[in-house]
Amino acid sequence: MNTLLNIALPKGRLGERVYAMLAEAGFPCPSVLEDGRRLTFENEEAGVRYFWAKPSDVPIYVERGVADAGVAGKDILEEYTPDVYELLDLGVGKCRMAVAAKRDFIDRPERTLRVATKFPNIAGRYYAGRGRNIDVIRLSGSIELAPVLGLSDVIVDIVETGATLRENGLTVIDEILPLSARLIVNKSAFRFKNEPIRTLSARLGARIREREEQA
Numbered sequence: 556m557n558t559l560l561n562i563a564l565p566k567g568r569l570g571e572r573v574y575a576m577l578a579e580a581g582f583p584c585p586s587v588l589e590d591g592r593r594l595t596f597e598n599e600e601a602g603v604r605y606f607w608a609k610p611s612d613v614p615i616y617v618e619r620g621v622a623d624a625g626v627a628g629k630d631i632l633e634e635y636t637p638d639v640y641e642l643l644d645l646g647v648g649k650c651r652m653a654v655a656a657k658r659d660f661i662d663r664p665e666r667t668l669r670v671a672t673k674f675p676n677i678a679g680r681y682y683a684g685r686g687r688n689i690d691v692i693r694l695s696g697s698i699e700l701a702p703v704l705g706l707s708d709v710i711v712d713i714v715e716t717g718a719t720l721r722e723n724g725l726t727v728i729d730e731i732l733p734l735s736a737r738l739i740v741n742k743s744a745f746r747f748k749n750e751p752i753r754t755l756s757a758r759l760g761a762r763i764r765e766r767e768e769q770a
């Protein structure tokens with residue numbers, strides 16, 4: 556019987572950071588960091604199998620149960636609202652979802668607002684809560700370009716350092732929500748692999764508290 560915990564990690568810098576936390580928490584699998592094109596790695600002794608997935612796909616693997624657990628940004632969880640448990644705020648990958656516009660932007664509430672974003676559901680909910688009509692322009696990246704070129708009035712996007720906004724003459728006009736990486740878990744795995752999942756979550760939680768105390 557397969558008793559390994561299957562964990563989907565978001566490919567990239569955030570995933571590598573979270574893997575380091577998992578290794579410190581007692582779930583190492585050194586081959587994860589090898590150069591190469593392999594996507595799955597396991598360490599039977601530590602009881603884990605890791606996958607590198609595209610960050611926005613992690614909740615799909617977890618929701619469908621091929622991964623028991625995974626790491627996803629709160630932005631992705633809010634946008635796709637997967638049917639999973641969110642167990643832990645990992646305290647890394649901190650940034651915020653914000654509305655931004657050109658510095659000289661003047662809002663005319665009687666007009667439909669053109670909103671460029673990669674997050675149409677988050678943007679839709681935010682403006683619905685304000686009773687505002689919007690025209691969502693769905694883009695896949697470099698969202699900041701839209702207001703600069705006049706494609707949109709505002710953007711709803713992730714702001715980390717603020718450098719991209721600054722260097723393109725844009726400014727935050729409202730903050731929607733703080734973001735960070737979360738540990739998510741498949742609902743049935745939480746029942747059937749409860750003990751290893753709780754151990755993983757507790758040890759990771761302890762590591763996070765230690766790091767916060769050191770900071």
Ligand code: PRP
Binds near residue numbers: 695697712713719
């Ligand atoms: C993200 C986000 C912003 C930028 C914010 O883009 O969409 O564009 O980072 O970071 P900053 O506040 O530190 O400048 P990403 O680099 O992921 O690429 P994308 O433009 O393709 O979405």
